[in-house]
Amino acid sequence: MKYIDEFRDGELAKGIAAAIRREARPEQRYAFMEFCGGHTHAISRYGVADLLPPEVRMIHGPGCPVCVLPIGRIDQAIRLALDEGVTVCTYGDTLRVPASEGLSMLRARARGADIRMIYSAADALALAQREPDRQVVFFAIGFETTTPPTALVIRQAAALGLTNFSVLCCHVLTPSAITAILESPEVRELGTVPLDGFIGPAHVSTIIGSRPYAHFAEEYRKPVVIAGFEPLDVMQAIRMLVRQVNDGRAEIENEFTRAVTPDGNRKAQALVAEVFEVREEFEWRGLGTVPASALRLRPAYAQFDAELRFPVPYAAVPDHKACECGAILRGVKRPQDCKLFGTVCTPENPVGSCMVSSEGACAAHYTYGRYRDVAGGTASQA
Amino acid sequence: MCLAIPTRVVELLPDHQALVDLGGVRKAISLELVDGVVVGDYVILHVGYALTRLDPEEARQTLALMAEAGLLEQALGDAREGA
Ligand code: SF4
Numbered sequence: 001m002k003y004i005d006e007f008r009d010g011e012l013a014k015g016i017a018a019a020i021r022r023e024a025r026p027e028q029r030y031a032f033m034e035f036c037g038g039h040t041h042a043i044s045r046y047g048v049a050d051l052l053p054p055e056v057r058m059i060h061g062p063g064c065p066v067c068v069l070p071i072g073r074i075d076q077a078i079r080l081a082l083d084e085g086v087t088v089c090t091y092g093d094t095l096r097v098p099a100s101e102g103l104s105m106l107r108a109r110a111r112g113a114d115i116r117m118i119y120s121a122a123d124a125l126a127l128a129q130r131e132p133d134r135q136v137v138f139f140a141i142g143f144e145t146t147t148p149p150t151a152l153v154i155r156q157a158a159a160l161g162l163t164n165f166s167v168l169c170c171h172v173l174t175p176s177a178i179t180a181i182l183e184s185p186e187v188r189e190l191g192t193v194p195l196d197g198f199i200g201p202a203h204v205s206t207i208i209g210s211r212p213y214a215h216f217a218e219e220y221r222k223p224v225v226i227a228g229f230e231p232l233d234v235m236q237a238i239r240m241l242v243r244q245v246n247d248g249r250a251e252i253e254n255e256f257t258r259a260v261t262p263d264g265n266r267k268a269q270a271l272v273a274e275v276f277e278v279r280e281e282f283e284w285r286g287l288g289t290v291p292a293s294a295l296r297l298r299p300a301y302a303q304f305d306a307e308l309r310f311p312v313p314y315a316a317v318p319d320h321k322a323c324e325c326g327a328i329l330r331g332v333k334r335p336q337d338c339k340l341f342g343t344v345c346t347p348e349n350p351v352g353s354c355m356v357s358s359e360g361a362c363a364a365h366y367t368y369g370r371y372r373d374v375a376g377g378t379a380s381q382a
Numbered sequence: 383m384c385l386a387i388p389t390r391v392v393e394l395l396p397d398h399q400a401l402v403d404l405g406g407v408r409k410a411i412s413l414e415l416v417d418g419v420v421v422g423d424y425v426i427l428h429v430g431y432a433l434t435r436l437d438p439e440e441a442r443q444t445l446a447l448m449a450e451a452g453l454l455e456q457a458l459g460d461a462r463e464g465a
Binding site: 003015018038119120145149255256258259 | 387390404412414415417424426428429431433434436437438441445447448449451452454455456458
């Protein structure tokens with residue numbers, strides 16, 4: 001398809017790979033974090049890591065919306081359905097995330113919970129309109145890309161005067177998560193996670209623009225290159241990061257100019273600002289409680305806030321003891337460092353959230369990477 | 383879930399909706415987040431909504447920059463062989 005295939009061209013990839021190999025200095029080490037799960041997926045699927053010289057190392061970041069949702073949030077959605085008898089609508093990937101008591105949203109369905117998979121926030125609203133006798137809760141998760149659609153349906157529900165629609169708001173903020181990574185002891189004090197730059201999110205940046213990252217270049221002296229989700233985009237961004245490191249620069253650069261502007265989508269931003277406000281804090285899987293890192297409904301829309309409408313407060317729940325998702329989301333460990341990886345924990349039977357979504361580091365590595373490791377890491381170098 | 387793809391708008395519908403072409407399949411999406419989209423525009427589609435318009439000229443320039451890397455390698459290779 002146009003604007004996809006061109007950015008997967010093998011010949012161009014070879015050229016960019018050769019340029020990276022030439023420009024990366026043998027005496028230098030380059031460690032870059034791809035923040036987004038979408039980039040993690042592209043890197044694994046297209047074997048981008050195999051095309052990179054040994055000096056350049058990619059670290060998976062926390063930008064997979066399903067992965068960063070803590071167990072307690074899934075529990076909340078399940079309790080809404082089981083205890084309060086509401087219909088919970090959610091994006092597909094959340095259904096299989098393991099929750100407390102051996103449950104997942106999918107398994108809760110077998111116990112009678114009315115949980116439905118939807119493609120779009122509009123589907124949840126439509127269901128509430130169609131069935132006025134049913135309380136419908138939209139389990140709203142995701143970074144800045146899914147937030148504007150949620151804001152739209154809340155505003156529409158208000159305009160329609162719906163009394164049977166509400167939102168369990170778990171929308172989270174990308175810049176806050178990057179700050180949490182940069183402030184983590186592993187990066188700041190221990191130096192166990194070397195970080196020389198970030199590949200900035202593709203679609204999140206179409207909404208928020210490139211400006212919100214300026215802080216990371218100025219305050220933390222970390223280069224950020226915003227990149228599209230195709231393999232060539234990722235490789236070109238890596239090349240741009242290598243150049244910044246070589247030049248001693250820390251700037252915000254934009255590889256994804258075909259979709260990202262400095263200002264982003266102002267219409268979407270205004271909509272989000274009208275409906276949501278920043279929560280004082282929010283618990284993330286892996287990152288812990290991060291200040292000002294998520295959104296909740298503004299008082300004007302409080303009647304659509306499921307946390308106010310139903311008595312199901314959030315309770316923190318620790319992750320499965322052996323699951324390393326937390327450390328993986330902070331860039332401290334890799335999927336293959338987990339004892340359960342590929343044996344007990346597989347995409348068919350996930351133990352942790354990183355094995356659920358195709359953007360999760362464990363799932364991406366399992367699906368596209370594990371045989372490569374067995375073959376010695378160079379099998380697909382061509 | 384982050385899957386978002388560039389897609390071409392083939393028809394504008396009432397209520398800020400549009401039909402797009404997804405590799406031969408037509409699908410109705412929402413244009414509520416993006417103003418001024420016309421038929422023939424490419425938009426980035428995510429969970430049923432267009433997030434932004436795609437700029438064809440910028441796409442062309444990005445591809446040209448990518449190709450440059452390869453051409454440069456080729457030139458360097460030729461120079462090495464010639465030496
Ligand atoms: S392999 Fe499974 S158990 Fe291990 S870190 Fe990944 S998701 Fe968690």
